[in-house]
Amino acid sequence: MQSSKLCHLCAGATIAASARLGDHVVVYPGATVADDCLVAGFTQLWPGVRLERGACLGPGVTIQPPDEADASTVSFGPNCRIGANATILRGVRVGEGAVVEPGSVVAQSVPPHAIVSGAPARITGYVDSRSAQQVLAWRGQAEVQETGAVVRLDVGDVTLHRLSLVHDPRGDLVFGEFARDIPFAVKRYFMVFNVPSEKVRGEHAHRVCHQFLICAKGGCAVVVDDGATRCEVFLDSPDLGLYLPPMTWGTQYKCSGDTLLCVFTSHYYDPADYIRDYAEFLALVHKSPNNAA
Amino acid sequence: MQSSKLCHLCAGATIAASARLGDHVVVYPGATVADDCLVAGFTQLWPGVRLERGACLGPGVTIQPPDEADASTVSFGPNCRIGANATILRGVRVGEGAVVEPGSVVAQSVPPHAIVSGAPARITGYVDSRSAQQVLAWRGQAEVQETGAVVRLDVGDVTLHRLSLVHDPRGDLVFGEFARDIPFAVKRYFMVFNVPSEKVRGEHAHRVCHQFLICAKGGCAVVVDDGATRCEVFLDSPDLGLYLPPMTWGTQYKCSGDTLLCVFTSHYYDPADYIRDYAEFLALVHKSPNNAA
Amino acid sequence: MQSSKLCHLCAGATIAASARLGDHVVVYPGATVADDCLVAGFTQLWPGVRLERGACLGPGVTIQPPDEADASTVSFGPNCRIGANATILRGVRVGEGAVVEPGSVVAQSVPPHAIVSGAPARITGYVDSRSAQQVLAWRGQAEVQETGAVVRLDVGDVTLHRLSLVHDPRGDLVFGEFARDIPFAVKRYFMVFNVPSEKVRGEHAHRVCHQFLICAKGGCAVVVDDGATRCEVFLDSPDLGLYLPPMTWGTQYKCSGDTLLCVFTSHYYDPADYIRDYAEFLALVHKSPNNAA
Amino acid sequence: MQSSKLCHLCAGATIAASARLGDHVVVYPGATVADDCLVAGFTQLWPGVRLERGACLGPGVTIQPPDEADASTVSFGPNCRIGANATILRGVRVGEGAVVEPGSVVAQSVPPHAIVSGAPARITGYVDSRSAQQVLAWRGQAEVQETGAVVRLDVGDVTLHRLSLVHDPRGDLVFGEFARDIPFAVKRYFMVFNVPSEKVRGEHAHRVCHQFLICAKGGCAVVVDDGATRCEVFLDSPDLGLYLPPMTWGTQYKCSGDTLLCVFTSHYYDPADYIRDYAEFLALVHKSPNNAA
Amino acid sequence: MQSSKLCHLCAGATIAASARLGDHVVVYPGATVADDCLVAGFTQLWPGVRLERGACLGPGVTIQPPDEADASTVSFGPNCRIGANATILRGVRVGEGAVVEPGSVVAQSVPPHAIVSGAPARITGYVDSRSAQQVLAWRGQAEVQETGAVVRLDVGDVTLHRLSLVHDPRGDLVFGEFARDIPFAVKRYFMVFNVPSEKVRGEHAHRVCHQFLICAKGGCAVVVDDGATRCEVFLDSPDLGLYLPPMTWGTQYKCSGDTLLCVFTSHYYDPADYIRDYAEFLALVHKSPNNAA
Amino acid sequence: MQSSKLCHLCAGATIAASARLGDHVVVYPGATVADDCLVAGFTQLWPGVRLERGACLGPGVTIQPPDEADASTVSFGPNCRIGANATILRGVRVGEGAVVEPGSVVAQSVPPHAIVSGAPARITGYVDSRSAQQVLAWRGQAEVQETGAVVRLDVGDVTLHRLSLVHDPRGDLVFGEFARDIPFAVKRYFMVFNVPSEKVRGEHAHRVCHQFLICAKGGCAVVVDDGATRCEVFLDSPDLGLYLPPMTWGTQYKCSGDTLLCVFTSHYYDPADYIRDYAEFLALVHKSPNNAA
Numbered sequence A, B, C, D, E, F: 001m002q003s004s005k006l007c008h009l010c011a012g013a014t015i016a017a018s019a020r021l022g023d024h025v026v027v028y029p030g031a032t033v034a035d036d037c038l039v040a041g042f043t044q045l046w047p048g049v050r051l052e053r054g055a056c057l058g059p060g061v062t063i064q065p066p067d068e069a070d071a072s073t074v075s076f077g078p079n080c081r082i083g084a085n086a087t088i089l090r091g092v093r094v095g096e097g098a099v100v101e102p103g104s105v106v107a108q109s110v111p112p113h114a115i116v117s118g119a120p121a122r123i124t125g126y127v128d129s130r131s132a133q134q135v136l137a138w139r140g141q142a143e144v145q146e147t148g149a150v151v152r153l154d155v156g157d158v159t160l161h162r163l164s165l166v167h168d169p170r171g172d173l174v175f176g177e178f179a180r181d182i183p184f185a186v187k188r189y190f191m192v193f194n195v196p197s198e199k200v201r202g203e204h205a206h207r208v209c210h211q212f213l214i215c216a217k218g219g220c221a222v223v224v225d226d227g228a229t230r231c232e233v234f235l236d237s238p239d240l241g242l243y244l245p246p247m248t249w250g251t252q253y254k255c256s257g258d259t260l261l262c263v264f265t266s267h268y269y270d271p272a273d274y275i276r277d278y279a280e281f282l283a284l285v286h287k288s289p290n291n292a293a
Helices: A131-140 A278-287 B133-138 B280-285 C133-142 C278-287 D131-140 D278-287 E131-140 E276-286 F129-140 F279-287
Strands: A020-027 A038-045 A116-117 A122-126 A150-152 A159-163 A163-165 A174-178 A189-193 A203-206 A212-216 A220-227 A232-233 A240-244 A247-251 A260-265 B018-025 B038-045 B114-117 B122-126 B149-152 B159-162 B164-166 B172-177 B189-194 B201-206 B211-217 B220-225 B229-237 B240-244 B249-251 B262-264 C020-027 C038-046 C114-117 C122-126 C150-152 C159-162 C162-164 C174-175 C186-191 C201-206 C211-217 C220-225 C230-235 C242-243 C249-253 C258-265 D020-025 D038-045 D114-117 D120-125 D151-154 D157-163 D164-166 D172-177 D188-193 D201-207 D211-217 D221-225 D230-235 D240-244 D249-253 D260-265 E020-027 E037-044 E115-119 E123-126 E150-154 E159-162 E164-166 E172-177 E187-191 E199-208 E213-216 E220-225 E228-233 E240-244 E250-254 E260-266 F020-027 F038-045 F114-117 F122-126 F151-153 F159-161 F164-168 F172-177 F187-195 F201-206 F210-215 F220-223 F228-235 F240-244 F247-254 F258-263
Touching: A038 C230, A038 E020, A038 E037, A038 F038, A038 F164, A122 A232, A189 C186, A212 A232, A212 B211, A212 B262, A220 A240, A232 A240, A232 D114, A260 B211, B038 D020, B038 D038, B133 D278, B159 B172, B211 B229, B220 B240, B220 C230, B229 B240, B249 F129, B280 E115, C020 D020, C020 D038, C020 D131, C020 E260, C114 D240, C122 C230, C174 E164, C174 F164, C186 E213, C211 C230, C211 E187, C211 E260, C220 C242, C230 C242, C258 E213, D120 D230, D164 E159, D172 D240, D188 F210, D211 F187, D211 F258, D221 D240, D230 D240, D240 D278, E037 F038, E123 E228, E164 F240, E220 E240, E228 E240, E276 F122, F210 F228, F220 F240, F228 F240
Parallel strands: A020 A038, B018 B038, C020 C038, D020 D038, E020 E037, F020 F038
Antiparallel strands: A116 A122, A150 A159, A159 A240, A163 A174, A174 B189, A189 A260, A189 B172, A203 A247, A212 A240, A212 A260, A220 A232, A220 A247, B114 B122, B149 B159, B159 B240, B164 B172, B189 B262, B201 B249, B211 B240, B211 B262, B220 B229, B220 B249, C114 C122, C150 C159, C159 C242, C162 C174, C174 E187, C186 C258, C186 E172, C201 C249, C211 C242, C211 C258, C220 C230, C220 C249, D114 D120, D151 D157, D157 D240, D164 D172, D172 F187, D188 D260, D188 F172, D201 D249, D211 D240, D211 D260, D221 D230, D221 D249, E115 E123, E150 E159, E159 E240, E164 E172, E187 E260, E199 E250, E213 E240, E213 E260, E220 E228, E220 E250, F114 F122, F151 F159, F159 F240, F164 F172, F187 F258, F201 F247, F210 F240, F210 F258, F220 F228, F220 F247
16 A cells, blocks of 8 residues: 555555555545555545545545434445545445546436536546447448438447438328337337436346337437447437347436437336346346357 | 399309309309308309308308419318308318308318318317317316226227326336237337428328327327217327227327327338228218118 | 499398498398498498498408307497408497408407407507507606606596616515505405406406506506596506506506516405496496586 | 499599409499409409509409598509409509419508518518529539539529638637628628518619628528519528629518628618619619610 | 544634544634534634534535635534535625535525525525425315415414415406405505525514515515424415514525515515514514413 | 645645745645745645746645646646635646636636636636726716717727617618728628637737627627736627727637627738737737837
């Protein structure tokens, strides 16, 4: 462990040898700092606070201490980065690889790989997601802009579809045929609306159910993740469809105020089909045969 | 035939004996006035104009004459009523039982039983359609407001469905399951949007295809007609669904500016399945066995 | 009576000697045309239609005839003027001195002295009301723009009041003190809102009750009438108050969409205090002692 | 002259031999009907009304008669066409070749070749102006969409210019250089804004002044006319410029609510440079040498 | 006094024995920390800063120091709580029992018991005020929703009133009668409007004047406080009235942009009737006989 | 050098003798603190951070450290002031005399003399700029409100012009004549639009080119600076023009969403004419003869 001057490291704290602590850091009993962590300075790590491998806290990060009314503490997932002078409220977990921008006030847990900013902090993007490039390149290819075009996004078997759009003075029309345009027979639809723009939806994968997403009004970003790669797609036209096969982790955010998201599914509703914990999802993906390579 | 003073009835006009003509009416050669018609006064019936049985023209109705550029004439369907001082442009047909309000300027044909008003004339309602009463009564009945409620509208086998609606701070949700909540398996969806509020859509029946209509955004009036009775339903909530079995004449109008109409169908698209002529529809309905009574 | 060629005047019609009828006019039995009336041409006066003294109908005025379902007829008050090609629906009375603009379609009765226009016709002003001039002149006088200013409008004892307005960064403030700024003690308030801009309100006088009107939001025109003179005031600022003493006929119209009209009264509600018929109001005014001069 | 039954043609009227009058037409003393005119029926032509060569009045056209307060009459320019049941108020002139749609109420004079509709009537287009085709074709040509492109519109020397547009995250930029991009040195600018969408502006030509028009905000239709041909250009982008050389008749209409029209001129303001009468413009154009062919 | 390592406590500071100071706290001469205070760490208490009994400062709270231009300091009222990493500007007083959320930047003094959040900090609520529960329960009781219902709020004699509301197609109407529906005779009205949504109004009590508040447009939260209990009422309908007897501390906030608050008072304006200091209000309340129990 | 307790001053740091350091300040090797600087406490000055003469950092200012990916550091210009608990991101330079408000998060460099606030920080004003006073006084003088008025702003030869504005029911009109109303002949125009309200434009001077600015739509603040004095003008009316002679530093900010800024220039575009560095501008100004006094 490397520490600078004017730190106060209490007995009962666990600090890995490879961790680096800057000036004026306080580590209370019961706090844990794992390998390769960095605490830049002027931070108190309260009892119960946990920095997992590679977590980085910029200078002046302030963590709300637990109190009698609420004993929940704070944890920082592997390789997350917390910006200078950020404030982290009690009960928050910052997910693996997530980024908190400097000066943010984080009141809700941050999903893995998400980038958050502001006070209160909102998700503004995902780390290493290839969204803009991927989709723009896709739109730039003349052959896939045509009706009926289907493009693989290199995230498992996720595909983006250009469906039929007919302009008509009496009203425009989009349509699709199941088991033809859409790669499964459909047993259920649902529609999501009145989504506050700062909210995140989805954040789960299905074990066997296929989904097909259409943003019929407004716009919405969908992050798809097969456990190895991520891609962000902005659905902003009613003739764009996004196919999520089973075992795809999906997240929606950046909804415009009037978003209407229309989803078709291959199965009736079954709560047992949902995987809501990202770590469980990663574990399942990595032992499944079609991820063997 | 009963006519008042100061009329000018030309040789070559056909005027039924039971027709009544008011003052200052001019009937040119080639015009036709059928039984029980009334022309209240100050109207010229140009060559080719045809009043079918029971048609009524109020005083001062002005019909645009055909000219060299456009020889199309005007016809008035059985029992239609044209209000005082209305203007009827060339090429217009006013459908059976339709009503034109006084002072209107009618530039497009008027569907059977429709009520039109204004300059240019727009549809404002349907004669003898039980909309308001029927639907309000339906809404007043506590048992059918519940999720899962299905109500017959006494128009063939048309039914109105209350689907599931879940309020959630991250966005509201509606959903339905095909072959369970919705009385058929679905092979195709289409969505209609950007509908100008003055436009009328639909105006056809299907021979074998079932349809299920949901107004996912905004609102829209649907008139369903089994050839014997009519009902108008205003779809204004995403958890209201309207089931149209085959051989139901459907019309949509009064769309709010942001209407998004979502339709599920039991069959893939087949142009041969459409009946677009109301008279043909009536003929088919009246010889079909389940309209025998 | 002076009539042009090609008229059809039926036995049983009553036509004053001083009436003038243009070309192609039809007067049916039971119609009445009083002294000094003018019918310019191409009009049918149905049974029961009544033109009172001095009424003028422009060319091509079309009156909807009574039918079996609705036998109500049409009457034209003294000295009213109906513009060319206007359409008058059954049941309408055009009030004394009112004006219907050319081409209008009149579906509702027109108050005395009102000017109506459009299809359907709406009130756009009042004949001979001194609104603009009076109020602008009033506003031009520096001494009455000051807080506390009270101006007589030369309509009975009606007064316009400039109340106190205080601008404050935490919210602006208007106020008034009863029996001081406002010339009576108050027993009741009422507020009117959600007024459709095409609607007319008021149209009555009170026998003993004093009223004080403030337009707290939006704007609203008030026509005050003491039976001899009229004035139109546009209340568009929350520090403008209008005092209506008893025996003042008041009408409100031209409300902006967000109008909130706040009224203070000197008496509790008493239906017997209302005079709702303009003729009765005129009769009462003209025999009352303070109108003796 | 050919007239139908039940007309009333007064002594003192002037009716050309080639004019045709339908049924129930009344022509008062002092009215004039020129060669090749048509009056379809049910119309009164009051004293002073003038139909110039080839004017056509559809059935039921109603003209407001002059009265004591206002003796101005109505005139119909050569080859204009007035739709069925239109109402024409006193004082109106319908310009040469103009069209009034059926049922319109015309309260203001109609410019030459304009098409008007509604109550009150507004300009909706110009007869035989090649707008849509011309401009769309222009836009379809890839080589003229480029910055610096200049296209002749086949109306005198009028040209349409694609100026420079630079997108920048700090604000977009358009610019032009006088005597380079814009074909004259500039001595004056003016900007027009707060244009009610129903108003028409311009309606004049200049003798020597060159003009260059840019619609910097919103959109605006400009009709340019060299006395022989007309073209309508819709300026809807700040990098579109329209050059009007001297002796070009220009009219602007269909302004969107937020239109800001920016005009550069080659001369300082000089009222003597304006030609405001279309007939005078035509006369000057047709004797000028560069219209000799 | 209990203090952690790495503090710098200057001579001339006053620190109570029961105060607790965390790591890296600096207390300059002339600063005061009263009994039961907590300073969690990384805070400088400048000369003149005063923590009253029980005040709690979370970790990283930064106080702006006084400078030559502005020597005003900062004080923290009894039992207030300042969240982690909050910034407190010079001149601010945080009132008794108030709460500053983590990460807030506080530029204005905070009223007693208020909760503030954001940068700059705005009031978002009041501690221990029973608003939602009380009012929702009140609305849930069918008998008090009826016109004329009056409900005590258990804050002195404050009552909430459901006044008369009449829906009418010509405009809706609310009204009330003084000394009948409203429990006093009225001598004065005032209206408040153009209230910025972030502003707080009121913050005073009256000695003898009764008030009756109606939110005629928009909505507004009113906190009423009798010195012992608090209740927050959201006035959002023009038929809801709130009666404040004398010696009630009232505060309004959370005004929607279009709020129009209408207040009736039992007395003419008298500045001597206002109590504007909360401590003075508490003192007067607690010695007054009707607070004896 | 004066420093308080608990500082950590590393070898290799450069700290002027007249600098003052508060408690808990850390200065790493390679950081520089010039004369008369103040660092109030709880701040780490990373390697490469530079405080120029008179820079003041309030308590708790947090500076983002350089990292492997981005080695750019932070510099604080002469006499700038950084508020308590502000966060300064890497790569930022705070210009001479600029002010960062407490609690701000500064992600972009701050121009000289600007005042920034918020997270992320935006410019809210300029230090010592006489804007409001100057312009209000100007507007208060009746003689300069008249059309044609020209007022010197005491910033070099910058002048503010009241141009001609004509109200017309067909659209309002503003205009100007070059070399008459506007003090140069014009060779080029440009228009700026779609300016995000948080963006700053301009920030340069011209060597020989004259400019004339008009805000044709919306509003925009322009700061003009001759190297000695500054003035802020808010252009919010299309008849206000601002003349910038050569060697005037100009900045635009606070654009309303719909701003359209129209600029006329005396020269064609020449990149060599731009001075984009404020220090270079100051140097040029101070050696030029007409700044000799």
